[in-house]
Amino acid sequence: MTQKNAIVWFRQDLRLADNPALNAALDAGHAVIPVYILDDENAAEWKLGGATRWWLHQSLTSLQDDLREHLIIRQGDAASVIQALIEDTGAVAVYWNRCYEPWRIKRDEAIKSGLKDNGIDVESFDGSMLWEPWQVLKDDETPYRVFTPYYRKGCAKSEPRKPLDRPDRITYGDHDAVMGHVDDLALMPDIQWYDGMAAFWDVGEDAAHKRLQDFLEGGLKGYKDDRNRPDMENVSRMSPYLRHGEISPNQVWHIAKEYAAANNIPDKDIDHYCSELGWREFSYYLLFHFPKITWDNLQDKFDDFPWDESDSEELKRWQDGQTGIPIVDAGMRQLYETGWMHNRVRMIVGSLLVKNLLIHWHKGEEWFWDTLVDADLASNSASWQWVAGSGADAAPYFRIFNPLLQGEKFDPNGDYVRRYVPELKDMPKEFIHKPWEAGPLILQSAGVKLGEDYPEPIVDLKESRERALDALQSTKQSD
Ligand SMILES: Cc1cc2nc3c(=O)[nH]c(=O)nc-3n(C[C@H](O)[C@H](O)[C@H](O)COP(=O)(O)OP(=O)(O)OC[C@H]3O[C@@H](n4cnc5c(N)ncnc54)[C@H](O)[C@@H]3O)c2cc1C
Numbered sequence: 001m002t003q004k005n006a007i008v009w010f011r012q013d014l015r016l017a018d019n020p021a022l023n024a025a026l027d028a029g030h031a032v033i034p035v036y037i038l039d040d041e042n043a044a045e046w047k048l049g050g051a052t053r054w055w056l057h058q059s060l061t062s063l064q065d066d067l068r069e070h071l072i073i074r075q076g077d078a079a080s081v082i083q084a085l086i087e088d089t090g091a092v093a094v095y096w097n098r099c100y101e102p103w104r105i106k107r108d109e110a111i112k113s114g115l116k117d118n119g120i121d122v123e124s125f126d127g128s129m130l131w132e133p134w135q136v137l138k139d140d141e142t143p144y145r146v147f148t149p150y151y152r153k154g155c156a157k158s159e160p161r162k163p164l165d166r167p168d169r170i171t172y173g174d175h176d177a178v179m180g181h182v183d184d185l186a187l188m189p190d191i192q193w194y195d196g197m198a199a200f201w202d203v204g205e206d207a208a209h210k211r212l213q214d215f216l217e218g219g220l221k222g223y224k225d226d227r228n229r230p231d232m233e234n235v236s237r238m239s240p241y242l243r244h245g246e247i248s249p250n251q252v253w254h255i256a257k258e259y260a261a262a263n264n265i266p267d268k269d270i271d272h273y274c275s276e277l278g279w280r281e282f283s284y285y286l287l288f289h290f291p292k293i294t295w296d297n298l299q300d301k302f303d304d305f306p307w308d309e310s311d312s313e314e315l316k317r318w319q320d321g322q323t324g325i326p327i328v329d330a331g332m333r334q335l336y337e338t339g340w341m342h343n344r345v346r347m348i349v350g351s352l353l354v355k356n357l358l359i360h361w362h363k364g365e366e367w368f369w370d371t372l373v374d375a376d377l378a379s380n381s382a383s384w385q386w387v388a389g390s391g392a393d394a395a396p397y398f399r400i401f402n403p404l405l406q407g408e409k410f411d412p413n414g415d416y417v418r419r420y421v422p423e424l425k426d427m428p429k430e431f432i433h434k435p436w437e438a439g440p441l442i443l444q445s446a447g448v449k450l451g452e453d454y455p456e457p458i459v460d461l462k463e464s465r466e467r468a469l470d471a472l473q474s475t476k477q478s479d
Pocket residue numbers: 227235236237238239240242243276277278279280281283341342343344346347350368372374375376377379380381383384387
């Protein structure tokens with residue numbers, strides 16, 4: 001019996017192992033036609049940013065290699081592309097793993113019903129969640145807004161699904177369709193911005209597993225205590241791999257748990273690591289149940305917040321890592337150079353932007369969207385709302401990080417600052433987080449002229465804190 005062709009539509013699951021859609025096509029006895037579609041048309045305002053485009057280029061190149069050059073690459077409206085490919089390849093079925101962004105849900109529902117009406121077998125699967133958003137609800141069937149009870153309920157409900165093995169063999173379908181090439185998508189940035197990213201990251205499914213293994217061996221022990229230290233190697237940097245689906249959260253969860261059990265890793269470390277994967281789930285959960293979080297405050301009382309819209313120069317200094325506040329500048333430069341920033345520092349730079357500078361969280365969200373290799377609509381929106389205090393389970397607005405104290409606590413020797421702000425490399429550790437307090441002799445021996453080699457602080461931290469608290473008070477009065 002000749003096998004019938006089935007399209008396996010790769011989306012945010014750029015891997016062969018633990019890929020339920022791919023497995024289902026093979027289990028059904030189909031010959032596989034793997035396809036990737038860059039659908040900027042439907043993404044509208046959430047088209048991929050520059051850094052994720054760079055990553056996607058590398059990731060598709062790697063996937064193409066793993067699929068032995070069988071991946072068809074297209075761009076445009078996904079519904080039209082799939083329809084044309086069905087005609088060109090004679091496919092009788094289409095399989096994909098689900099995505100949860102509001103625009104994708106809307107588009108996929110329309111594609112599914114259109115194809116079904118035309119007699120095509122369409123099936124979608126859970127390939128990127130520990131628990132899908134509708135699986136964890138409060139007893140009264142409404143969604144949680146607070147992380148801890150949500151996560152507890154998820155864990156109590158079921159252990160995340162065990163990952164599927166990489167198929168031993170893939171049979172590819174014959175067809176005459178044009179293959180397309182990753183270069184056709186023009187994903188690489190026009191400007192020579194990505195050298196730092198290319199030096200920092202290995203991209204692709206194998207690289208994801210290697211990075212996870214390195215973290216398990218070198219960073220999992222001590223994770224709970226040291227995951228807040230940007231100067232240390234105790235976080236996994238799994239986020240861009242998860243974002244593009246080069247590894248699934250189920251793989252990370254189970255591989256990490258098995259490693260911990262076999263290697264006497266303290267429970268507190270592995271449990272905390274899994275709960276951070278839970279934060280990713282919670283972000284998707286919020287996006288699914290409250291799709292407005294991408295742009296509108298989840299808490300309406302922030303709608304009248306008196307953001308300062310007057311000075312775009314301050315935003316530019318923040319983006320460029322030229323605020324004169326070392327831990328902030330280190331983070332913003334790490335972001336631009338590598339496409340990634342440590343979580344603790346994301347919170348610090350976010351707090352400076354929305355609280356000390358009173359700049360709308362949208363501006364931070366947009367900059368991160370463009371510059372993060374892990375830019376993810378769920379985690380980015382939910383996290384910016386968390387920082388601003390306008391989201392679910394958010395840090396209360398009045399909790400304003402003092403970046404100087406944060407720097408001293410989490411980068412105690414200043415190594416992280418020295419790495420990304422080389423102007424300050426000779427500052428003694430007592431002043432590395434507050435060069436403006438160093439006397440002239442200390443500055444001179446460190447070779448720093450404030451205002452020339454390195455900026456004066458962009459704001460007075462104490463005054464701007466008071467200003468932020470006054471602004472908050474005004475929203476409370478309008479409650
Ligand atoms: C303002 C702001 C914006 C953010 N934007 C994004 C984003 O666009 N994409 C993104 O993936 N993460 C985002 N985060 C969350 C977090 O900073 C990153 O997931 C984390 O730094 C990734 O590094 P890691 O993989 O080494 O994390 P690890 O500490 O090793 O954690 C393992 C995994 O857990 C998940 N995770 C950890 N912390 C969080 C968190 N707070 N929220 C959601 N998931 C989490 C990630 O998938 C991460 O890869 C943002 C945080 C802030 C404060």
